[in-house]
Ligand SMILES: O=C(O)CCC(=O)C(=O)O
């Protein structure tokens with residue numbers, strides 16, 4: 562087991578919750594600027610926060626997503642293995658307690674149909690396709706707000722359109738089997754500590770907890786599942802794009818409850834060929850350039866190499882100046 566297991570779990574710390582439920586949350590309003598300041602502060606402090614999206618708007622949708630996941634993961638392994646992609650680690654994955662299915666560009670209805678047709682070649686699955694598509698659209702909406710706020714808060718909003726146009730989306734659905742009934746922490750690890758190889762990620766836990774975020778002073782914060790919140794997190798590429806001004810937090814899944822756990826993660830990722838380079842506005846004497854420009858796939862290839870897997874931070878090992 563890595564040294565992470567020795568770190569204390571903070572009982573008192575909780576991730577900040579920021580209210581995104583106001584229908585009038587639009588750029589240029591004072592409400593927008595208020596929320597933007599909270600987002601900036603939370604991302605500086607924790608690299609992530611919980612976005613509260615309202616008491617009612619979300620419940621039906623997340624319930625349908627949960628039911629869809631139960632149906633999907635109940636399929637035979639050979640069927641789930643038909644969820645393949647030309648890109649590595651984008652399709653069905655399974656190890657220890659963890660299994661996951663992936664939908665590329667889940668905000669595009671045709672791509673979601675393609676996914677259900679991989680699993681049900683005769684006629685797909687209309688209801689699951691519609692649910693996952695609607696869910697992805699909702700997450701994209703939320704991400705666009707958070708990313709606009711973040712870029713505005715660093716005074717680089719003039720690059721926003723270019724930045725958003727160079728992004729695509731991957732939705733992953735995850736199921737973690739209940740751990741064995743023993744007191745060994747290692748057997749409860751659903752997902753090893755990592756930083757996300759994304760620009761941003763939006764996570765959601767369905768009923769059962771497990772997600773833990775590492776603070777800057779090396780404590781684990783356990784995030785309680787909430788029907789009304791999504792966790793928005795900085796990934797390695799946003800860290801590089803912002804010249805290290807925000808950091809991508811380490812996080813893991815520890816299955817302390819003896820229950821099956823479902824979660825979803827929407828990854829916002831640079832498109833093929835996009836070069837990540839911090840704009841000049843973020844480089845000055847106080848903030849010297851931290852990373853050399855790099856292309857997404859080159860970094861991913863490094864990340865999956867022996868050296869990348871061994872590195873404490875693949876991002877720093879790959880392109881720190
Ligand atoms: O299952 C979770 O809550 C976290 C998943 C995660 O961190 C990931 O897929 O990168």
Ligand SMILES: [Fe+2]
Pocket residue numbers: 755756757812
């Ligand atoms: Fe992650």
